[in-house]
Amino acid sequence: MSEYSELIKNFSRIRDYMREFFVFGFKTRNDFNQKSKRTYDNERRRIENYLGDLTKWEYGDGGKKVFISVDSSKIPVNPFYKAYKSKSFTDNDVILHFLILDILTSNDRLTLDEITDLINDRVEFLFEPQTIRNKLKEYTEYGIITATKEKKAHYYSLNKCYFEDFGISNDAINFFSEVAPFGVVGSYINDRIDNKNKKFQYKHNFIVNTLEDNIMLDIINAIKQQKRVIIENYSNRDNVANNFNILPLIIYVSVQTGRRYVIAQGRGKYRFSVYRLDYIKGVKTLEKDDNFTQLKQTLESCFETSFSTALVREGKPEHFEMTLFVNEQTEDYIIKRLEREGRGGRVEKLRRNIYKYSNDVFDTNELTTWIKTFIGRVVELSGDNKKVINLFYDDVKKMAEMYGGGDE
Amino acid sequence: MNSLFSEIFGCYYKVITEIVNNSPLSVDEIRNIINEKGFAESCFHLLPKLETLPFIEKRDGKYYSRLENKIKMPITNIEKSWLKAISQDPRFELFAVDYDKSKLDNIEPLYEQAQFKYYDKYSDGDDFDNYYYQKHFRKINAALENTTPVKIVYQNPKGRITVNHYIPVKFEFSPKDDKFRFFAARIRNGKLIDYVCLNMGRILDVRNSNETYKGKLNLEPHLEKFDCEEPVVVEVYDDRNAIERFMVEFSTYRKNSEFDDNTQTCTTKIYYRKTDEIEVLIKLLSFGPTLKVLGSERFLKLFKYRIKKQYEMIKG
Structure with a gap:
């Protein structure tokens, strides 16, 4: 039985536990049944050591749950960077x-x-x-x-070259270490120069994404060299690990939902495939693929008719229209929302207080979550994909039933 | 060597560097360094280790460095590559005051901007390339650094132009909005009037101010006033992968969740800023019937109102 050590040799296990404690935060010791109880205890203890007061625990019906509780807009530095500073050594x-x-x-x-x-x-x-x-x-x-x-x-x-030689401001390091890709590198510089962030706070910042930066770096290096990779893909949904041989083309980031993807040359009938970075457990770099440049160009053209990750379908885009009630006197912010959130959609005034948003996309289904943010003012939906439109109406009816027929 | 996970960036190396560079130190002084810069149990692991290192000598109750020099690790390749990458970011110019571009000439960036696409970022983000925006940002930043008042000509969302004197206190950046805001103390006749939040993109001009303010600035109590009195409580159902989607999407908020094995539902309390209430509300609406809002009473009322209104519109 090996002695407990505060430091770790392998990043992947702490990555999994940290993500579980932070994103979900409801699992108890018994729920972590893929590894031994001792492994759970050691990882929990390390995370408590790294994150201090941000790690909380509570007793519930299922036992003691450990969770990481933090409002990302109130912290000066991403606490998960500490996990990267825990590598063991001889x-x-x-x-x-x-x-x-x-x-x-x-x-x-x-x-x-x-x-x-x-x-x-x-x-x-x-x-x-x-x-x-x-x-x-x-x-x-x-x-x-x-x-x-x-x-x-x-x-x-x-190599007597130091950060100070570049004339880059400490503010830049503080800012980009939280908002730029691979911000943990900025935090290494900050550690060295003892630079602390007192000026910035960040809203809508998905701090947990840094735990995939190791994986993302391997993929970015492959993209740079136009090389194929084998990814070990593991989905929580089906608990199955698969290895895929892919040609990665771009990192695709949702700043609203916190999901990051790699888009790659597609498999089967799809032109492009999309893989969640947080589902990827390992990356093995293979040989260069000469199709990279052409595929990247094709991908760029798909962005015009994509609302989210549907970059996969051939054929004619689906037309979609949403008519909204907007009180022009008091609710011009709704019109602004349509314009800034509509991702290439057109916004036009039909008559007083009635506005229409329209777009042509590969898959109308991708708009469903966004459409629901306008619940309370949707006058009409129309378009080629009736299934999606009917789903909206069904969902509203279900919600009305859930909340007492909407009669309160 | 292009790995992010290495002991040379580690917390223990940093603590040992601090110890040898400040030697001689007593055990208590070393404990303080470890407690400040290390992890919670680092003292227990690191203190005995120090006595085994040939470049540290313990004598007369103190720890002496046997090194000839203070240790200063040069910048690594990956750090230089990251600097090159951020130097290509459109926001970098905001901070580029004394920066010599040629120093990064022959360095390959760790990543290129074109290797990322932020597909759902709002399209009306700040114009970081704009000369006046950059000028205003730098002036605000300098005022924040030196705690000095500035006169700001500002256009509010309704188009009204105001002129006030402020001491900037903190920047806030949102990757979703792609905007900088900043919190500032409004000063008039040497007195602190209130704290406000201004959009950097709405500033028309920034000038030196003849106002003075000698008192202390403390933004935190002001921000705490905006913490919600009661969290919103939601029940999320195991449908359309909603629990996973919900948990990731709301991971930027402080939250506390319980999972019920029998019903396969998750009940979560979300703590939010009052000024973000509508944002939380529409985010929750986007989940449709895969979740149910249970409280607070006030929030539930707002939520129900929207659904009722929509239901009535459907019924015609």
Whole structure:
């Protein structure tokens, strides 16, 4: 039985537990039955350690539930970044980190043998040159160290380049570390320069998305190189893991629902397939695919007739119209809503206080959630997809029944 | 090495760096550093580890660094690539005062803007490229930094133009709205009048102000006034994947949920800002009959009113 450690080797497990505690927050220890109870206890303890007071617990009918409770508009820094700062390391890792940085601060450039000698002078045991070479190689790849070859000797020097050299403001790091992709990288910089956010707060910020950044980075690298990948896709809905060989084209983000997707060349009858990033557990990069550029162009053209993720169907788009009652004197914000939220739809005034929104989309079904936000003012729906239109009317009737026939 | 998850960015390395750079330190001083910068149990794990590190020496009850230098880790490739990526963001110019673009010339960005599409972002977001918008933002930012009043000419949503003196206190950004707002203290004749929230995009001009204010600024109590008195309580049904959709969509709010195994329903309390009530209401409406609002009484009344109105429109 291994001893509990505050740090972790593998990010994926803590990612799963953090997401469960934060997004759902109603599961008890017994609900986490894919792993052992001991695993649950260890992960829960780590999350409590990382997030402190944001982790809460309560006893309910099903037992003790642990949840992460936070209003994302009230926190200066994404608390989930702490999970990225919990990587475990060996004694050799930490000793070599500090000794190499110290030795190369004192010396402009040194060979492997010189570094090995200087390190071994300072420790009671002896490091093999190979161990030190590996660490130097790793740090060269990180960009911390520069390796140069002169005649037959390799020289290592500290890459004396620091954040301050770029003249970028600390405010920019604070802001983009919360709103830009891979913001956790900004938080690493902030840690180093001891920069704390006091100026910004963020609304509608889906902080939990950062837990997929590792996965997203692999996909972005594949997109850059126009390479195919195998993704290990796991859906909570059906509890099944599938491996898909895909050509990723773009990251597709919903800033309203908090879902992020990768759009890829489609499978079967679909031209494009859409995968939720939070369902992807692993990415393996494969070879380059020469179809990338052409597919990307085709995808761009699909955006014009897509309201959400339906980028998959061939043929003529469906026409849709929604007529609304809007009190022009007091409710001009509704007209503005139609314009800014309508995603390419047209808004026109039919007569006093009556406005029409129309759009041509691949799948009218994608508009259903948005249409319902106008409940209370929908005069009429019409269009090619009668099923969707009827569903709206059925839903309103059901809701009226749920709330006492709407008669209160 | 392009990994986000590495010990070199880790909390323990940061704490050890802090300890060696500030040595000699007593155990208590080290504990304080670990408690401030580490995780909750880091003291327990890290303190014994320090005594085994060959570059730290414990003598006379204090911990001494045996390193010759203070440790300052250079910027890594992934950090440089991220800086390059954010430098290509249209919002970057708002912060680019003394920035030398050429320093990032030969660096490959970690990502390109074109590799992302934010498909449901509102289309009337702020015009970040606009010269005057940038100028106003920088002036507001400088005033916020220095806690100095500025005179702001502002056009409210109804088109009325106002001129007031403010000390900006905090920015708020919404990726959905694609807009900056800021909270500011309104100052008149040296007195704090109130706190307001202004849209950056509605500012017509920002000038230096001759107002002064010597008192303290405390935005938090003002914001707390907007916390809802009672949470909205909803019951979400296991239909059309609603529970999962609901939980993700409302994850930006503070909430507390219970799941009933027998009925397969989830009951959730959502805590929201009073100023966001309509936003919460229409978000909940969008879920249709896959959820039921149970309270608060006042919120339920608003919700029922909309449904009743719609039902009557359908019935004709």
